[in-house]
Amino acid sequence: MLRVRKSGVGWAVAVALTAATLTPAAPAVARPAIDWGPCVEDTPGEDPPGEEAPAECGTLSLPVDWSRPAGERFELALARRVATDPAARQGSLVFGPGGPGDSGVDRVVNGSSRFSADLRRRFDIVSFDPRGTGASHPVRCSRELLGRQPQVIADQAQFDATVANNALLRADCRARTGALYDHVDTMSAARDLDAVRAALGEPRLTFHGSSYGTLLGQRYAELFPGRVRAMVLEAAMDHSLGTRAFLDTQAVTAEGAFDEFLDWCARSTDCALHGRDVRAIWAGLHDRAERGALTDPDRAGAPLAAFELSRLAHKRLYDTWRWPGLAEWIGRLADDATVPTGTRLADDAVAPYPFAVFCQDWSLPVRDYREYAGHLRRSARLAPDLRYPPALFAVVTCLGTPTPVANPQHRLRVRTDVPLVIAATVHDPASGYGWARNVARQLGWHGVLLTYHGWGHGSYTTSPCVRSAVDPYLLDQVVPGRGASCPAVQPEG
Numbered sequence: 255m256l257r258v259r260k261s262g263v264g265w266a267v268a269v270a271l272t273a274a275t276l277t278p279a280a281p282a283v284a285r286p287a288i289d290w291g292p293c294v295e296d297t298p299g300e301d302p303p304g305e306e307a308p309a310e311c312g313t314l315s316l317p318v319d320w321s322r323p324a325g326e327r328f329e330l331a332l333a334r335r336v337a338t339d340p341a342a343r344q345g346s347l348v349f350g351p352g353g354p355g356d357s358g359v360d361r362v363v364n365g366s367s368r369f370s371a372d373l374r375r376r377f378d379i380v381s382f383d384p385r386g387t388g389a390s391h392p393v394r395c396s397r398e399l400l401g402r403q404p405q406v407i408a409d410q411a412q413f414d415a416t417v418a419n420n421a422l423l424r425a426d427c428r429a430r431t432g433a434l435y436d437h438v439d440t441m442s443a444a445r446d447l448d449a450v451r452a453a454l455g456e457p458r459l460t461f462h463g464s465s466y467g468t469l470l471g472q473r474y475a476e477l478f479p480g481r482v483r484a485m486v487l488e489a490a491m492d493h494s495l496g497t498r499a500f501l502d503t504q505a506v507t508a509e510g511a512f513d514e515f516l517d518w519c520a521r522s523t524d525c526a527l528h529g530r531d532v533r534a535i536w537a538g539l540h541d542r543a544e545r546g547a548l549t550d551p552d553r554a555g556a557p558l559a560a561f562e563l564s565r566l567a568h569k570r571l572y573d574t575w576r577w578p579g580l581a582e583w584i585g586r587l588a589d590d591a592t593v594p595t596g597t598r599l600a601d602d603a604v605a606p607y608p609f610a611v612f613c614q615d616w617s618l619p620v621r622d623y624r625e626y627a628g629h630l631r632r633s634a635r636l637a638p639d640l641r642y643p644p645a646l647f648a649v650v651t652c653l654g655t656p657t658p659v660a661n662p663q664h665r666l667r668v669r670t671d672v673p674l675v676i677a678a679t680v681h682d683p684a685s686g687y688g689w690a691r692n693v694a695r696q697l698g699w700h701g702v703l704l705t706y707h708g709w710g711h712g713s714y715t716t717s718p719c720v721r722s723a724v725d726p727y728l729l730d731q732v733v734p735g736r737g738a739s740c741p742a743v744q745p746e747g
Contacts, residue, residue, distance in 0.1 A: 288312040288332060288453050293363050306374070307336050309363045314453055316385075318434045320445045326433050330446055331389035333362035334380040338371075346454045347377035347728060348447070350467030352489075354615075355608035357388040368714075369462075370721055376729060380454065384470070385446055386431075386438030386610055393435055393610045395427040405561035405647055406630070410623040417654040424655075427610060439614035439660035444473040448481065458483035460728060464712060465489045465685055469615065471674070472666055472693070475700075479670045484728050488677040489712045492689035494665045494696065497618045497649065501629050502636060503686055504645035508564075509637035511571045511683030514709055518574075518745055519581055526581040535588050536639055539563060551586050558587070564642040571683040572711040574745035613652040614660040620649060666696040673702045673733050677720055680742075681709040704734050708742035717743055 293311040313329040337343035347369070351358035358381030361368065369379060383390040402419045404412060428435040447470060451459045460483045463471035468487040475482050495503065519525035519532050527535065542548040543560040550558040558566075570580040620626045629649070634641040668674065674697060678690030687705075694703040706713035706720050713720045719740030726732040 288314050288450075290334065293333060293359075306338055309333050309335050311359065311363070314450060316446055316449055318432075319437050320442055328385065328391040328434055330382055330385065330450070331359050332380065332382040332450065333359040334378050335362060335374070336378045337374065337376055339375040342376050343378070344376050344729070345378070345460060346380045346456055347373060348450065348454075348459060348461050349379065349381040350447075350461060350463030350470045351381060351384065352465030352467050353387065353608060354384070354466045354611035355387050356466070358382045358384070359388060370725055372725055373728060377460070378454075380450070382446075382450060384438075384443045384611070386434060387608060391431070391434050393427055393438060393608065394430040395423060396430075399423040399426055403647075403651060405559065405650070406642060407623065407626055407650060413623040413626060413653075416650060420651070420654045431610075435610060436614075437660070438611045440469050440473050440611070441477070441661040443470055444477050447474050448478055451481065456483075457481075460484045462486040462488065462714075462724075462728065466491060468685075468693075469493055472668070473661065475668045475670050475674060476666065479668060482670045482672060482674075484672060484731055485670075485674045486677055486714075486724055486728065487674055487693070488714055489682055489685035490676050490678065490690045490693045491685060492692045493615070493663050494692065495663060497620060498629070498632075500616070500618060501633060501643070501645050501649065503688055504643040505633045505637040505640075507686030507688070508568050508571075508640040508643045508683055510686075511681055511709070512567070512637075512639045514681045515571055515577055515580065518577055522745070524578050526578065526585050532581075532584070533639065535584060539584070539587050540639075540641070548587065552583065561642040561647070564640045565644055565647075568640055568644065568683060574709050577745060609648075609651040612648060613655045615662075616648075616652065617655070617657055617659045617662050618649045618652055619657070620653060666693065668697055668700045670700050672731060673697075673700055675702050675704055675724065675727055675734060677704045677706065677713050677724060679706045679708055679710055679713045679716075682711055683709075684711045702734055702736055702738070705739040706742070707739060709745065713740070 290310040290312040293309045311331070311333045313331055315327050316330050317323045318326045318328055334346070349358055349361060349368075351361055362379055362381045373379070385391065386393045399419060399422055403423075404416060407413050407416060447459070447461075458481050459474065459478075461471055461474070463486070465488075468490040471485050471487050472491075472493060475485060492503070516532055519527055522528060539548060540560060540563060543558055543563045546557065546559075548558045548563065549555045567580060567584075570576045570583070620629070629646070633643060633646065637643060676690050676694050676697070678687055680687045690703060694701050704720065704723055706717050708717060710716055714724055717740050723734045723738060723740070727734065
C-alpha cells in the first residue's frame with residue numbers, strides 16, 4: 255500500500271487534448287445548493303431498520319449547454335443517504351451509474367448497501383441520473399422509429415434503410431426532447447458532476463464509477479485533475495477504440511465469459527446440464543434461431559432470433575449466481591419444455607437503447623453493408639458461441655451519426671496528483687480485462703490496476719479482498735500497491 259503525497263487543493267494541470275477533443279473551460283457560473291427532501295419511494299437496504307437514515311432526493315439546476323451557462327437549463331435528479339455516524343463523517347462519496355441509462359437515484363434509494371458499512375458510516379452516499387436519462391430530462395423518442403432498428407442488418411438495402419431511419423429518429427428525438435438532446439454526451443455530464451461536487455461543498459471529488467460510469471470518471475479526471483481526491487473505476491470502459499477494435503474486444507470478452515460458464519457446468523453438479531455436451535446443445539439452438547425455428551418457453555413461446563439468443567445468454571453471464579438459471583434456460587430451450595408454475599424467470603425484454611448518450615460519446619463509422627458484413631464474419635470467428643455481441647447493435651444504432659461527435663474516443667491524458675484505482679475482473683463478460691489493462695497503460699503513474707481473478711461484471715460487491723483494497727483508498731487515500739490482485743471467489747457448486 256502507498257499513501258498518497260497530498261499537494262495543495264488548488265493545484266491543477268492543464269489537460270493536453272488532441273484538436274478533436276480540445277474544449278475550452280466552461281465559464282464560471284453560480285451553482286446553487288441542492289434542496290434535499292424526502293424521496294417519493296424509499297426501500298431500506300439490507301441493514302437492520304433504524305441503522306440508516308431514509309434516502310433524500312433533490313434536484314440541481316444546470317445549463318443544457320455548458321458553453322452557454324446563461325442559456326436554457328434542466329433539472330438534474332439526485333439522491334443521497336447521509337453518513338450513519340455524523341461524528342465520523344468526512345464528506346460525500348459520489349457513485350457514477352452505468353448503462354448508459356442506469357439510474358443513480360434508484361441505486362441510492364433502493365441499493366445503498368452496495369458500499370460497505372464503513373464507507374456508509376463515514377460518507378454520505380450520493381448519486382444522480384445522468385442528463386438525458388431517468389428523471390434528469392430523459393431523451394424521448396418515437397417507439398415506432400425505435401422499433402424499426404434491426405438487431406442484425408441483412409443486406410445493403412436494409413443498411414441504407416437503417417441509416418435513413420436513424421436520421422429520422424434523431425430528428426424525432428430532438429423534437430420531443432428539446433435542446434438537451436444535442437448535449438447528453440459524457441463530457442457535458444462530467445461538467446455536471448463538477449457542479450454536483452461544488453453543490454455538495456466538497457473541495458475535491460471522491461468518486462466510484464461502475465461500467466459506463468467509469469467513462470464519466472475518466473472524463474472528469476481529464477477536465478478537472480486538481481479536483482480529484484480519490485477515484486475508483488470499476489469494470490472500466492476503454493474509450494480509445496475504433497470500430498473494429500471495439501467490436502473485436504467485445505466479441506472476445508463475451509466468448510471468454512461463455513467458456514468460463516461451460517467450464518463451470520462441466521465440473522459442477524449445480525448445473526442442470528452437467529454431464530451433457532453443452533456447447534453442442536448451444537450450437538443446435540443457434541442453428542434453429544438462425545432458421546427462425548426457435549421459440550422461448552419463458553416468453554410464452556415467442557420466436558427467439560439469433561441475436562436475442564446471444565444477448566439473453568450474455569446478460570446472464572454478468573453474475574455467477576445467474577449461471578444455474580442460464581443452464582436451466584438453455585435446457586428448456588433445447589427440450590422445448592414449458593416453464594413450471596412458480597419458476598418463470600423475470601422478464602428481460604429489450605428496453606429502448608439510450609443511443610443518444612452512446613452515439614455522442616463514440617464515433618463508430620461503417621461505410622456500407624460490405625464493411626458491416628466483414629465485421630459480422632470476424633465476430634463469428636472470434637466468438638463462435640456468442641457470435642452477436644451487444645456491441646454490434648450499438649454500431650447499428652449509431653449508423654449515420656454526424657461527425658465529429660461531442661465526446662470522441664481518444665487516449666486518456668490524466669494528470670491527477672492521486673492515482674486512480676482501476677478495479678478489474680479477469681473474466682468480466684462486458685468490460686473486458688483487456689480494456690482495464692489498456693486504461694491502466696494510458697494512465698501510467700496516474701493509475702493503479704487492481705485485478706480480481708474471478709468472474710462477473712464488477713468486483714467490489716463480489717470480493718471481500720477487493721473491498722479491503724478499495725475502502726482504505728476511498729477513506730484515507732491509501733493506494734493499492736502496483737500489481738495488486740485478489741483471488742477468485744469460486745461460484746457455488
